[in-house]
Amino acid sequence: MCSKNINNKKTYPNDLTPSMEDYMECIGVLVEKADKQARVTDIATHLGVSRPSVCAALNNLSDKGYILHEHYGGVKLTKSGEIASIQIRKRHEILYTFLVDILHLDNKTAEKEACLMEHSISSLTLRRLNNFLEIIEDAYDNGKADWLRAVDR
């Protein structure tokens, strides 16, 4: 049975709550396409939250050393922030691939679901899942695993 003591922050891969991971993920994506800077409004738009919420989150992430945020200026990732953001997006990507390629979910559902699940998967599980994916993709390519495709019966 589930215990709350297992089920809390200490189990997360880093010191970020799910909510803060969402911010880190979003900032990483925006920074990559927007010339190394993310803006408060962009983050708010993409995450569907208010600008004050973004502001509060940025203060939090800044305190933890993940981002650099000048007053009324842009948001950059520190080195540790970049590592964290990449790790979080990798989790998302592997889950998404699993949901689409293996469980045959449609893109939109898979995207939604990956967003939810990415906060609760450990690095060990992720590694296993990734290995599993590679093995199956391989088998698909060799036509050895077509019987596996019947999940959406």
Next chain:
Amino acid sequence: MCSKNINNKKTYPNDLTPSMEDYMECIGVLVEKADKQARVTDIATHLGVSRPSVCAALNNLSDKGYILHEHYGGVKLTKSGEIASIQIRKRHEILYTFLVDILHLDNKTAEKEACLMEHSISSLTLRRLNNFLEIIEDAYDNGKADWLRAVDR
């Protein structure tokens, strides 16, 4: 990218937050082995929270019509509570099986992980995952899928 509007309560399979799902799951387990009644202290012990926290949760679940809780008495599930509890435990079980049988996680890790993930998986995904499990278990039995066992390389 993840949006908070997707990522919130409305997406959960019922009107229960992850925390309340933990309580429902626990109550279901205790009720089954303890003569249709669960006690505040038992719930607190199993979930690793304080008795006042349990009390608050029970008021919440009672308001939502999932449990019956007499003052200073035991906790029972209503019909809808039973349905919800079974559904939640089914999610847990399928995830656990996947983590152990397919990803070869040890029991303890799988248990922990299932506790975390069970709150963020949709019924569609769960159905697919279950189908997937059945297909693979079948193939294992027929010795057709041994190449799939190499996930923990």
Next chain:
DNA sequence: TCAATATGTTAGAGATGTCTAACAAGTTTC
């Protein structure tokens, strides 16, 4: 240039879920 607009921040409130301390109600035991 300066008024209008867009963007960022602060303040304050509310929801959720946790805790400890204190008290109330049952239960056990002698």
Next chain:
DNA sequence: GAAACTTGTTAGACATCTCTAACATATTGA
């Protein structure tokens, strides 16, 4: 049956994360 113990509840505090309203700063464009 009353004292001691266990169990359940209430009250009040705190952490997290969200919001709206109001204000501050930047940017735009006539």
